[in-house]
Amino acid sequence: MRVELLIFLFCLIALVSNKGLKLEFSWTRITYQWPRDGQYLKRQTKTESRYRGSGGGGRGSDVITFEGMTNANEFEVSTQGGRESREPPNNIDYQFVNNIPMGTNVWRNKLFVTVPRRRLGVPSTLNYVPLDSPQKQNVPLIPYPNWGINLYPGPRENFVSVYRVGVDPCDRLWFVDTGIIETPGNTTIVKPSEIIIIDLKTDRIVQRYSIPADQVTPTSNLASVVIDVTEDTCLNAYAYIPDLGGYGLIVYSLRDNRSWKVRHNYFYLEPLSGEFYIAGHHFQWNDGIFSVELTDLKKDGYRDMYFHSMAGTNMYKVSTKILRNETMATRSYHEDDFQLIGNRGPNSQTSSADLHKPTNIMFLGLVNENALGCVNMNLMTAGVVQKDDQRMIYPSDVKVVKDRVYVLTNTMPEFLYGRLNYDEVNFRVWQNTVQEAVEGTKCAHPRPSRPY
Ligand SMILES: *[C@@H]1O[C@H](CO)[C@@H](O)[C@H](O)[C@H]1NC(C)=O
Ligand SMILES: *[C@@H]1O[C@H](CO)[C@@H](O)[C@H](O)[C@H]1NC(C)=O
Ligand SMILES: *[C@@H]1O[C@H](CO)[C@@H](O)[C@H](O)[C@H]1NC(C)=O
Numbered sequence: 001m002r003v004e005l006l007i008f009l010f011c012l013i014a015l016v017s018n019k020g021l022k023l024e025f026s027w028t029r030i031t032y033q034w035p036r037d038g039q040y041l042k043r044q045t046k047t048e049s050r051y052r053g054s055g056g057g058g059r060g061s062d063v064i065t066f067e068g069m070t071n072a073n074e075f076e077v078s079t080q081g082g083r084e085s086r087e088p089p090n091n092i093d094y095q096f097v098n099n100i101p102m103g104t105n106v107w108r109n110k111l112f113v114t115v116p117r118r119r120l121g122v123p124s125t126l127n128y129v130p131l132d133s134p135q136k137q138n139v140p141l142i143p144y145p146n147w148g149i150n151l152y153p154g155p156r157e158n159f160v161s162v163y164r165v166g167v168d169p170c171d172r173l174w175f176v177d178t179g180i181i182e183t184p185g186n187t188t189i190v191k192p193s194e195i196i197i198i199d200l201k202t203d204r205i206v207q208r209y210s211i212p213a214d215q216v217t218p219t220s221n222l223a224s225v226v227i228d229v230t231e232d233t234c235l236n237a238y239a240y241i242p243d244l245g246g247y248g249l250i251v252y253s254l255r256d257n258r259s260w261k262v263r264h265n266y267f268y269l270e271p272l273s274g275e276f277y278i279a280g281h282h283f284q285w286n287d288g289i290f291s292v293e294l295t296d297l298k299k300d301g302y303r304d305m306y307f308h309s310m311a312g313t314n315m316y317k318v319s320t321k322i323l324r325n326e327t328m329a330t331r332s333y334h335e336d337d338f339q340l341i342g343n344r345g346p347n348s349q350t351s352s353a354d355l356h357k358p359t360n361i362m363f364l365g366l367v368n369e370n371a372l373g374c375v376n377m378n379l380m381t382a383g384v385v386q387k388d389d390q391r392m393i394y395p396s397d398v399k400v401v402k403d404r405v406y407v408l409t410n411t412m413p414e415f416l417y418g419r420l421n422y423d424e425v426n427f428r429v430w431q432n433t434v435q436e437a438v439e440g441t442k443c444a445h446p447r448p449s450r451p452y
Contacts, residue, residue: 006341006342006343006380007342007343007344007345008342008343008344008345008348008375008380008381008382009344009345009382010344010345010348010366010369010371010373010382010383010384011382011383011384011441011442018385018386018439018440018441019432019436019437019439019440020385020386020432020437021372021385021386021405021407021430021431021432021437022430022431022432023136023391023428023429023430024111024136024406024428024429024430024431025111025129025133025136025137025139025428025429026136026137026138026425026427026428026429027101027137027138027139027425027426027427027428028137028138028422028423028424028425028426029096029097029099029138029422029426030096030099030100030101030113030115030141030427031096031138031140031141032088032094032123032124032127032140032141032142032143033140033141033142033143034086034087034088034089034092034140035089035147036089088123092123092151093120093121093123094121094123095119095120095121096121096422097121097420097422098118098119098120098121098122099115099121099122100115100116100118100410100412100415100427101113101114101115101396101408101410101427102114102115102116102163102164102223102396102397102408102410102412103162103163103164103165103224103396103397103408104164104397104399104406104407104408104429105164105165105166105167105173105397105399105401105406106131106167106399106401106404106406107167107171107173107200107401108131108200109130109131109132110128110129110130110131110144110200111128111129111130111131111406111429112126112127112128112144112165112173113127113128113129113141113408113429114126114127114162114163114164114165114175115127115141116161116162116163116178116182116223117152117160117161117180117181117182118161118181118182118183119182119183120181120183122152123143123150123151124141124143124147124150124151125150125152125159125160125161125162125177126143126144126150126159126162126165126175127141127142127143127144127150128141128142128144129141129142137425144198144203145198145203145204145205146203152181152190156191157208159177159196160177160178160179160180160181160190160191161177161178161179161180161181161182162175162176162177162178163175163176163178163221163222163223163224164223164224164225164291164352164397165225166224166225166226166227166239167200167401168227168229168234168237169229169230169231170229170231170234170237171199171200171201172197172198172199172200172206172227172234173197173198173200174195174196174197174225174227174239175195175196175225176193176194176195176196176211176222176223176225176241177191177193177194177196178193178221178222178223179191179192179193179194180193191210192210192211192213192216193210193211193216193220193222194208194209194210194211195207195208195209195211195225195239195241195252195259196208196209197254207254207257209252209257209259211250211259212259214261215248215250215259215260215261216243216246217243217245217246219245219246220243220245220246220248221243221244221245221246221287222241222242222243222250223242223244223290224241224242224290224291224292224352225239225240225241226239226240226291226292226293226294226305227239227240228240228294228303228320228324229254230297235254235255236254236255237253237254237255238251238252238253238254238320238323238324239251239252239254240292240294240305240320240323242267242288242289242290242291242292242307243261243267243288243289244287244288244289244290244309244310245287245288247263247267247268247269247288247289248261248262248263248267248289249261249262249264249267249289249292249307249323250262251323251324251326251329253324258326260326260329260330261330262323262329262330263330264318264334264338266289266307266309266314266316266338266340267288267289267307267309268288268309269285269286269287269288269309269310269311269312270309270311270312270313270314273309273311273312273313273349274286274311276349276367276368276413277368278367278368278370278393278394278413279370279393279394279411279413279414279418280418281413281414281416281417281418283413283416283417285310285311286311287309287310287311288309288310288311288312289307289308289309290308290309290310290350290351290352291307291308291350291351291352291353291354291398292305292306292307293305293306293307293353293354293355293362294306294320294355294357295355295357295360295377296357296358296360300319300321302319302320302321302324303319303320304317304318304319304320305317305318305319305320305323306341306353306355306362306377308350308353310349310350310351310367311349312349313343313344313345313346313348313349314340314341314342314343314344315340315341315342315343315344315375316338316339316340316341317338317339317341318337318338318339319337322334322337342380344364344373344375344382345382347366347368347369348364348366348368348369348373349366349367349368350364350365350366350367350373351365351367351394351395351396351397351398352364352365352395352396352397352398352399353365353398354398354399354400354405355377355400356400356403356405356434357400358403359376359378359434359445360376360377360378361374361375361376361377361434361438361443362374362375362376362377363385363398363400363405363407363437364398365394365395365396365397365398365407366384366387366395367394367395369384369387370387370388370389370392370393370394370395370409371384371385371386371387371388371392371395372384372385372386372387372392372395372398372405372407372430372437373385374437374438374441374443375443376438376442376443376444376445379442379443379445381442381443382442382443383438383441383442383443383444384441385405385432385437385438385441385443386430391409391425391428392407392409392428392430393409393410393411393412393413393414394409394410394411394412394413395407395408395409396408396409396410396412400434403433403434403435404431404432404433404434405431405432405433405434405437406429406430406431407429407430407431408427408428408429408430409427409428409430410426410427411426411427414426
């Protein structure tokens with residue numbers, strides 16, 4: 001059977017009526033809110049499955065808690081915004097040139113910012129800043145849930161390296177700790193990759209799951225996670241974790257505390273689409289399935305999962321009915337379980353993407369265009385929300401939270417292939433409402449024409 005290939009083309013010329021994005025936070029270099037000496041050795045030694053109290057975390061919470069080395073005392077450090085950050089304590093390895101934020105997400109008043117350990121000198125990998133911080137430039141990151149568990153080297157339960165995080169409707173934060181320090185030429189595998197879930201209301205880790213060795217490869221990179229759950233079915237949650245370097249998809253069932261690996265040719269790089277030209281640097285990348293996006297529940301009670309490779313321009317989908325059933329998900333021949341939706345056209349290579357479920361509008365980090373794109377999956381139209389060759393270099397993460405879209409841009413190709421100027425703004429978090437972001441683009445639903 002011959003299938004007509006649908007081609008989306010992004011119109012890169014912004015219209016006058018285009019509202020685009022608003023700059024929310026910016027950094028020239030990443031700094032942290034340092035603990036007072038001796039107060040950062042907090043250990044959260046065991047996973048608590050019992051949710052405890054209502055603790056910190058809510059809107060307006062401006063206190064984080066450290067337990068002392070002896071476990072005897074609890075210290076409180078005010079994290080009220082606006083204070084000058086002091087020097088890092090002597091025994092924290094901090095090299096600001098190696099701190100490149102990669103992921104963002106929002107829960108209530110917390111804007112999470114992850115800094116994976118791709119070099120030495122990253123003091124804390126999982127962090128946040130208060131969304132309502134009056135300071136918007138160079139806001140110091142606050143380690144989450146505390147300093148102690150983010151330190152490296154540290155106890156085995158410590159977080160090693162986190163790329164992008166998911167937040168679910170049950171107030172939980174999900175992420176993969178890759179367990180790897182990726183210093184070029186000196187990759188250190190500290191521990192197997194772990195799925196970690198934190199109850200955002202209590203700041204407690206409620207689940208840890210090590211991904212079995214036979215589901216990863218030496219080139220695996222588990223850089224994002226999406227959660228399939230409703231607020232009525234919190235215990236029956238599934239996580240979908242694309243493996244961009246191992247060309248697979250890991251599916252994790254929370255109820256069964258078990259995962260399986262899905263393989264399909266559509267997860268690979270597309271050989272003709274691996275060329276990138278960003279910030280004056282030409283390079284070739286081979287990243288496969290990079291991020292996945294879930295639709296709302298359909299009539300059959302399942303969602304569609306959209307996916308794409310970073311080195312690629314096609315978009316695909318598969319039903320979660322297949323993914324959630326281990327037998328179906330891992331069968332060797334998939335018939336037509338996986339489907340091509342269309343091609344986004346040249347130069348549309350996409351890092352992270354997310355879907356606004358109520359409108360079925362997808363937002364995409366168009367890395368080769370220094371832009372945020374959109375695709376209306378109902379109308380099958382595409383547009384550009386904002387493009388900026390200076391200020392939007394490398395949209396590394398895109399998240400839709402309720403009716404708002406957030407984008408993190410981090411100038412990463414300049415870090416990898418050139419030299420960042422740490423006196424200029426390199427890292428930015430942008431946001432706008434979905435409605436305003438698509439206004440004036442082809443993703444907006446056309447207004448009925450005015451009857452004259
Ligand atoms: C290699 O990395 C480890 C930590 O990941 C570090 O302790 C060690 O000093 C590094 N070795 C070199 C030669 O840089
Ligand atoms: C889930 O599986 C992990 C294995 O990675 C195990 O350590 C943990 O105890 C399990 N958790 C529960 C609640 O069964
Ligand atoms: C999974 O799929 C298999 C094969 O189609 C089917 O026999 C089985 O009942 C399904 N399992 C569940 C839990 O739906």
